[in-house]
Amino acid sequence: MSDEHPVQTINAQDGSLPSVAHTSSAKKDYLQAWSDAFPLTVSVVAYGFAYGAIAHSTNHLDLARTLALSLFVFAGASQFTILALLHQGAGTIAIVTGTLLLNGRQVLYGVTLGPSLTHLRARLLALLSHGLTDESYSVMAVRTQKSQVTAAYFAGAGSAIFFPWQVSSLFGFIAGQAIGDPSRYGLDFAYIGAFLGLLAAQIKHRRHLVAAFLAAVAAVVVDHWWGTSAALFAGALVSFAYGAVFA
Amino acid sequence: MSTSAFSILVLCAAVATYLTRWPPLLLGRKLRLPARVERTFPYIPIGVFAAMVAPAIVWHAPVSGHIDTPFYVAAAVSLAAAFVTRKPLWAMLTGVLTIAVWHVVR
Incomplete structure:
Protein backbone atom coordinates (compact mmCIF):
# COMPACT_ATOMS: atom_id res chain seq x y z
CA MET A 1 0.00 0.00 0.00
CA SER A 2 1.36 3.35 -1.02
CA ASP A 3 0.03 5.34 1.93
CA GLU A 4 1.76 3.16 4.52
CA HIS A 5 5.20 4.56 3.88
CA PRO A 6 4.90 8.23 3.03
CA VAL A 7 8.11 10.09 2.36
CA GLN A 8 9.43 10.84 5.81
CA THR A 9 11.01 14.24 6.08
CA ILE A 10 12.22 14.88 9.59
CA ASN A 11 11.07 18.15 11.11
CA ALA A 12 14.24 20.16 11.65
CA GLN A 13 12.85 21.90 14.73
CA ASP A 14 12.05 19.02 17.04
CA GLY A 15 13.04 15.94 15.10
CA SER A 16 9.48 14.67 14.94
CA LEU A 17 7.97 13.09 11.87
CA PRO A 18 5.50 15.20 9.91
CA SER A 19 1.86 14.71 10.82
CA VAL A 20 1.02 12.81 7.62
CA ALA A 21 3.26 9.91 8.60
CA HIS A 22 1.98 10.08 12.17
CA THR A 23 -1.69 9.93 11.15
CA SER A 24 -1.08 7.07 8.77
CA SER A 25 0.72 4.87 11.31
CA ALA A 26 -1.83 5.74 13.99
CA LYS A 27 -4.63 4.61 11.72
CA LYS A 28 -2.71 1.44 10.93
CA ASP A 29 -2.18 0.67 14.64
CA TYR A 30 -5.82 1.38 15.42
CA LEU A 31 -7.03 -1.00 12.71
CA GLN A 32 -4.40 -3.61 13.63
CA ALA A 33 -5.76 -3.63 17.19
CA TRP A 34 -9.29 -4.24 15.86
CA SER A 35 -7.96 -7.06 13.73
CA ASP A 36 -5.99 -8.62 16.64
CA ALA A 37 -9.02 -8.32 18.92
CA PHE A 38 -11.52 -9.74 16.42
CA PRO A 39 -12.04 -13.22 17.95
CA LEU A 40 -12.49 -11.55 21.34
CA THR A 41 -14.93 -9.04 19.83
CA VAL A 42 -17.08 -11.95 18.68
CA SER A 43 -17.16 -13.45 22.17
CA VAL A 44 -17.89 -10.03 23.69
CA VAL A 45 -20.85 -9.58 21.33
CA ALA A 46 -22.24 -12.96 22.43
CA TYR A 47 -21.96 -11.91 26.08
CA GLY A 48 -23.37 -8.46 25.39
CA PHE A 49 -26.48 -10.02 23.84
CA ALA A 50 -26.91 -12.26 26.88
CA TYR A 51 -26.39 -9.29 29.23
CA GLY A 52 -28.97 -7.11 27.48
CA ALA A 53 -31.47 -9.95 27.30
CA ILE A 54 -31.16 -10.84 31.00
CA ALA A 55 -31.27 -7.18 32.09
CA HIS A 56 -34.56 -6.83 30.21
CA SER A 57 -36.32 -10.14 30.73
CA THR A 58 -35.14 -11.19 34.21
CA ASN A 59 -34.32 -7.90 35.93
CA HIS A 60 -36.94 -5.79 34.11
CA LEU A 61 -34.48 -2.90 33.87
CA ASP A 62 -35.40 -0.18 31.39
CA LEU A 63 -33.18 0.54 28.39
CA ALA A 64 -31.47 3.56 29.98
CA ARG A 65 -30.42 1.58 33.08
CA THR A 66 -29.27 -1.39 31.01
CA LEU A 67 -27.07 0.80 28.82
CA ALA A 68 -25.86 3.02 31.69
CA LEU A 69 -24.19 -0.02 33.25
CA SER A 70 -22.61 -0.98 29.91
CA LEU A 71 -21.35 2.55 29.22
CA PHE A 72 -20.05 3.56 32.64
CA VAL A 73 -19.10 0.30 34.37
CA PHE A 74 -18.18 -1.52 31.13
CA ALA A 75 -17.09 -4.80 32.73
CA GLY A 76 -18.87 -7.95 31.60
CA ALA A 77 -18.50 -10.21 34.62
CA SER A 78 -19.31 -7.34 36.99
CA GLN A 79 -22.43 -6.39 35.09
CA PHE A 80 -23.75 -9.96 35.24
CA THR A 81 -22.99 -10.01 38.96
CA ILE A 82 -24.74 -6.67 39.46
CA LEU A 83 -27.84 -8.08 37.71
CA ALA A 84 -27.77 -11.18 39.92
CA LEU A 85 -27.32 -9.12 43.11
CA LEU A 86 -30.04 -6.66 42.13
CA HIS A 87 -32.33 -9.61 41.49
CA GLN A 88 -31.60 -10.88 45.02
CA GLY A 89 -32.36 -7.43 46.38
CA ALA A 90 -28.79 -6.69 47.52
CA GLY A 91 -27.88 -3.18 48.60
CA THR A 92 -25.57 -0.68 46.93
CA ILE A 93 -22.66 -1.35 49.30
CA ALA A 94 -22.74 -5.11 48.68
CA ILE A 95 -22.94 -4.55 44.93
CA VAL A 96 -20.06 -2.06 44.83
CA THR A 97 -17.89 -4.28 47.03
CA GLY A 98 -18.58 -7.23 44.72
CA THR A 99 -17.68 -5.11 41.69
CA LEU A 100 -14.41 -4.00 43.25
CA LEU A 101 -13.36 -7.55 44.15
CA LEU A 102 -14.36 -8.91 40.76
CA ASN A 103 -12.37 -6.23 38.96
CA GLY A 104 -9.32 -6.64 41.17
CA ARG A 105 -7.63 -8.57 38.37
CA GLN A 106 -7.44 -5.37 36.33
CA VAL A 107 -4.90 -4.09 38.85
CA LEU A 108 -2.63 -6.87 37.60
CA TYR A 109 -3.25 -5.83 33.98
CA GLY A 110 -2.50 -2.18 34.66
CA VAL A 111 0.65 -2.74 36.69
CA THR A 112 2.10 -5.20 34.14
CA LEU A 113 1.15 -3.17 31.04
CA GLY A 114 2.28 0.10 32.62
CA PRO A 115 6.04 -0.39 32.04
CA SER A 116 5.33 -0.61 28.27
CA LEU A 117 3.29 2.61 28.30
CA THR A 118 5.81 5.14 29.61
CA HIS A 119 5.55 7.10 26.33
CA LEU A 120 1.85 7.87 26.94
CA ARG A 121 0.80 10.89 29.00
CA ALA A 122 -1.09 10.30 32.23
CA ARG A 123 -4.07 12.35 31.06
CA LEU A 124 -4.32 10.39 27.82
CA LEU A 125 -4.20 7.16 29.86
CA ALA A 126 -7.06 8.51 31.98
CA LEU A 127 -9.24 8.30 28.89
CA LEU A 128 -7.76 5.16 27.33
CA SER A 129 -7.85 3.20 30.59
CA HIS A 130 -11.66 3.01 30.51
CA GLY A 131 -11.09 0.58 27.64
CA LEU A 132 -8.99 -1.78 29.76
CA THR A 133 -10.69 -5.19 30.04
CA ASP A 134 -9.68 -8.87 30.05
CA GLU A 135 -9.90 -8.79 26.26
CA SER A 136 -8.06 -5.54 25.50
CA TYR A 137 -5.39 -6.44 28.08
CA SER A 138 -4.88 -9.73 26.25
CA VAL A 139 -4.23 -8.21 22.84
CA MET A 140 -2.01 -5.49 24.33
CA ALA A 141 0.05 -7.97 26.38
CA VAL A 142 0.69 -9.96 23.20
CA ARG A 143 1.47 -6.75 21.29
CA THR A 144 4.13 -5.61 23.79
CA GLN A 145 6.19 -8.68 22.88
CA LYS A 146 6.39 -7.76 19.19
CA SER A 147 5.91 -4.03 18.95
CA GLN A 148 5.04 -0.89 20.88
CA VAL A 149 1.55 -0.33 22.25
CA THR A 150 0.90 3.16 20.87
CA ALA A 151 -1.99 5.38 21.93
CA ALA A 152 -3.74 4.41 18.69
CA TYR A 153 -3.27 0.69 19.37
CA PHE A 154 -4.62 1.10 22.92
CA ALA A 155 -7.57 3.08 21.56
CA GLY A 156 -8.21 0.37 18.97
CA ALA A 157 -7.99 -2.50 21.47
CA GLY A 158 -10.35 -0.64 23.83
CA SER A 159 -12.89 0.34 21.17
CA ALA A 160 -12.91 -3.12 19.58
CA ILE A 161 -14.44 -4.27 22.88
CA PHE A 162 -16.27 -1.13 24.07
CA PHE A 163 -18.43 -0.37 21.02
CA PRO A 164 -19.46 -3.98 20.27
CA TRP A 165 -20.37 -4.32 23.97
CA GLN A 166 -22.69 -1.28 23.78
CA VAL A 167 -24.33 -2.35 20.52
CA SER A 168 -24.83 -5.95 21.61
CA SER A 169 -26.22 -4.83 25.01
CA LEU A 170 -28.76 -2.76 23.07
CA PHE A 171 -29.72 -5.56 20.68
CA GLY A 172 -29.84 -8.08 23.51
CA PHE A 173 -32.25 -5.75 25.33
CA ILE A 174 -34.44 -5.42 22.23
CA ALA A 175 -34.48 -9.16 21.57
CA GLY A 176 -35.13 -9.85 25.28
CA GLN A 177 -36.53 -13.27 25.91
CA ALA A 178 -36.52 -14.20 22.22
CA ILE A 179 -32.77 -14.89 22.51
CA GLY A 180 -33.25 -17.50 25.19
CA ASP A 181 -30.21 -19.39 26.35
CA PRO A 182 -27.09 -18.31 24.40
CA SER A 183 -25.32 -21.55 25.35
CA ARG A 184 -27.63 -23.36 22.94
CA TYR A 185 -25.77 -21.79 20.03
CA GLY A 186 -22.38 -22.39 21.60
CA LEU A 187 -21.98 -18.64 22.04
CA ASP A 188 -20.91 -18.95 25.67
CA PHE A 189 -18.02 -21.03 24.41
CA ALA A 190 -16.65 -18.20 22.26
CA TYR A 191 -14.49 -16.69 24.99
CA ILE A 192 -13.03 -20.04 26.06
CA GLY A 193 -12.09 -20.78 22.45
CA ALA A 194 -10.61 -17.32 21.91
CA PHE A 195 -8.48 -17.53 25.06
CA LEU A 196 -7.35 -21.07 24.23
CA GLY A 197 -6.14 -19.67 20.90
CA LEU A 198 -4.38 -16.76 22.61
CA LEU A 199 -2.74 -19.19 25.02
CA ALA A 200 -1.57 -21.55 22.27
CA ALA A 201 -0.10 -18.64 20.31
CA GLN A 202 1.98 -17.69 23.38
CA ILE A 203 3.48 -21.14 23.85
CA MET B 1 -35.23 1.05 42.80
CA SER B 2 -35.68 4.78 42.19
CA THR B 3 -33.84 6.57 39.41
CA SER B 4 -31.62 8.47 41.86
CA ALA B 5 -30.76 5.32 43.84
CA PHE B 6 -29.92 3.50 40.62
CA SER B 7 -27.80 6.45 39.42
CA ILE B 8 -25.81 6.35 42.65
CA LEU B 9 -25.34 2.60 42.21
CA VAL B 10 -24.05 3.04 38.64
CA LEU B 11 -21.77 5.89 39.73
CA CYS B 12 -20.26 3.87 42.60
CA ALA B 13 -19.82 0.73 40.50
CA ALA B 14 -18.25 2.82 37.71
CA VAL B 15 -15.82 4.51 40.11
CA ALA B 16 -14.93 1.16 41.73
CA THR B 17 -14.16 -0.28 38.30
CA TYR B 18 -12.26 2.77 37.09
CA LEU B 19 -10.05 2.64 40.19
CA THR B 20 -8.86 -0.80 39.03
CA ARG B 21 -7.99 0.65 35.60
CA TRP B 22 -6.28 4.03 35.58
CA PRO B 23 -4.27 4.13 38.88
CA PRO B 24 -2.62 0.71 38.32
CA LEU B 25 -1.55 1.80 34.81
CA LEU B 26 0.02 4.96 36.28
CA LEU B 27 1.73 2.90 38.97
CA GLY B 28 3.03 0.38 36.40
CA ARG B 29 4.34 3.25 34.25
CA LYS B 30 6.51 4.42 37.15
CA LEU B 31 7.98 1.00 37.88
CA ARG B 32 11.65 0.61 37.01
CA LEU B 33 12.13 -3.12 36.75
CA PRO B 34 15.35 -5.10 36.54
CA ALA B 35 16.00 -6.55 33.07
CA ARG B 36 15.59 -10.06 34.44
CA VAL B 37 12.06 -9.31 35.61
CA GLU B 38 11.14 -7.68 32.27
CA ARG B 39 12.42 -10.76 30.43
CA THR B 40 10.08 -12.91 32.50
CA PHE B 41 7.05 -10.71 31.68
CA PRO B 42 5.82 -12.91 28.79
CA TYR B 43 5.02 -15.54 31.43
CA ILE B 44 2.32 -13.30 32.88
CA PRO B 45 -0.12 -13.44 29.92
CA ILE B 46 0.54 -17.19 29.68
CA GLY B 47 -0.59 -17.53 33.30
CA VAL B 48 -3.55 -15.18 32.80
CA PHE B 49 -4.81 -16.96 29.66
CA ALA B 50 -4.44 -20.41 31.27
CA ALA B 51 -6.27 -19.12 34.36
CA MET B 52 -9.02 -17.67 32.17
CA VAL B 53 -9.91 -21.01 30.55
CA ALA B 54 -8.93 -23.81 32.95
CA PRO B 55 -11.48 -23.13 35.73
CA ALA B 56 -14.21 -22.48 33.13
CA ILE B 57 -13.60 -25.94 31.66
CA VAL B 58 -12.91 -27.91 34.85
CA TRP B 59 -15.77 -26.42 36.88
CA HIS B 60 -18.23 -26.42 33.98
CA ALA B 61 -19.92 -29.71 34.93
CA PRO B 62 -20.10 -29.03 38.68
CA VAL B 63 -21.63 -25.60 38.03
CA SER B 64 -24.10 -26.61 35.30
CA GLY B 65 -24.99 -29.76 37.23
CA HIS B 66 -24.83 -32.21 34.35
CA ILE B 67 -22.22 -33.63 32.01
CA ASP B 68 -22.45 -31.36 29.01
CA THR B 69 -21.01 -33.59 26.27
CA PRO B 70 -20.94 -31.02 23.43
CA PHE B 71 -19.12 -28.57 25.71
CA TYR B 72 -16.28 -31.00 26.34
CA VAL B 73 -16.14 -32.07 22.69
CA ALA B 74 -15.97 -28.39 21.74
CA ALA B 75 -13.19 -27.80 24.28
CA ALA B 76 -11.16 -30.67 22.81
CA VAL B 77 -11.74 -29.50 19.22
CA SER B 78 -10.90 -25.92 20.14
CA LEU B 79 -7.75 -26.93 22.01
CA ALA B 80 -6.57 -28.96 19.01
CA ALA B 81 -7.35 -26.08 16.63
CA ALA B 82 -5.56 -23.65 18.96
CA PHE B 83 -2.33 -25.62 18.91
CA VAL B 84 -2.47 -26.49 15.21
CA THR B 85 -3.34 -23.02 13.87
CA ARG B 86 -2.05 -20.83 16.74
CA LYS B 87 -4.86 -18.45 15.78
CA PRO B 88 -7.47 -17.36 18.36
CA LEU B 89 -10.04 -16.91 15.60
CA TRP B 90 -9.90 -20.58 14.53
CA ALA B 91 -9.89 -21.85 18.10
CA MET B 92 -13.01 -19.77 18.79
CA LEU B 93 -14.86 -20.64 15.54
CA THR B 94 -14.24 -24.39 15.68
CA GLY B 95 -15.42 -24.57 19.30
CA VAL B 96 -18.58 -22.52 18.74
CA LEU B 97 -19.42 -24.38 15.52
CA THR B 98 -18.97 -27.75 17.25
CA ILE B 99 -21.64 -26.85 19.82
CA ALA B 100 -23.96 -25.22 17.27
CA VAL B 101 -23.73 -28.21 14.88
CA TRP B 102 -24.21 -30.65 17.78
CA HIS B 103 -27.50 -28.99 18.74
CA VAL B 104 -28.71 -28.73 15.14
CA VAL B 105 -27.95 -32.36 14.36
CA ARG B 106 -29.59 -33.69 17.53
Missing part, protein backbone atom coordinates in the same frame (compact mmCIF):
# COMPACT_ATOMS: atom_id res chain seq x y z
CA LYS A 204 6.75 -21.18 21.95
CA HIS A 205 8.78 -23.42 24.22
CA ARG A 206 8.38 -26.44 26.46
CA ARG A 207 8.91 -24.19 29.50
CA HIS A 208 5.92 -22.08 28.41
CA LEU A 209 3.80 -25.22 28.27
CA VAL A 210 4.84 -26.23 31.79
CA ALA A 211 4.14 -22.70 33.05
CA ALA A 212 0.67 -22.79 31.45
CA PHE A 213 -0.08 -26.16 33.00
CA LEU A 214 0.99 -25.07 36.50
CA ALA A 215 -0.98 -21.83 36.13
CA ALA A 216 -4.06 -23.81 35.06
CA VAL A 217 -3.84 -26.10 38.10
CA ALA A 218 -3.35 -23.16 40.47
CA ALA A 219 -6.25 -21.26 38.90
CA VAL A 220 -8.62 -24.24 39.09
CA VAL A 221 -7.93 -24.66 42.82
CA VAL A 222 -8.00 -20.95 43.71
CA ASP A 223 -11.11 -20.26 41.59
CA HIS A 224 -13.04 -22.82 43.59
CA TRP A 225 -12.43 -21.03 46.90
CA TRP A 226 -11.81 -17.39 46.07
CA GLY A 227 -13.29 -16.74 42.61
CA THR A 228 -12.19 -15.49 39.22
CA SER A 229 -10.01 -12.51 40.09
CA ALA A 230 -7.98 -14.46 42.65
CA ALA A 231 -7.62 -17.31 40.14
CA LEU A 232 -6.14 -14.96 37.55
CA PHE A 233 -3.69 -13.53 40.10
CA ALA A 234 -2.71 -17.07 41.13
CA GLY A 235 -2.24 -18.20 37.52
CA ALA A 236 -0.13 -15.15 36.64
CA LEU A 237 1.94 -15.48 39.80
CA VAL A 238 2.63 -19.20 39.39
CA SER A 239 3.55 -18.82 35.71
CA PHE A 240 5.76 -15.79 36.45
CA ALA A 241 7.49 -17.51 39.37
CA TYR A 242 8.17 -20.57 37.24
CA GLY A 243 9.53 -18.34 34.47
CA ALA A 244 11.73 -16.41 36.90
CA VAL A 245 13.27 -19.58 38.32
CA PHE A 246 13.61 -21.75 35.22
CA ALA A 247 13.75 -19.40 32.23
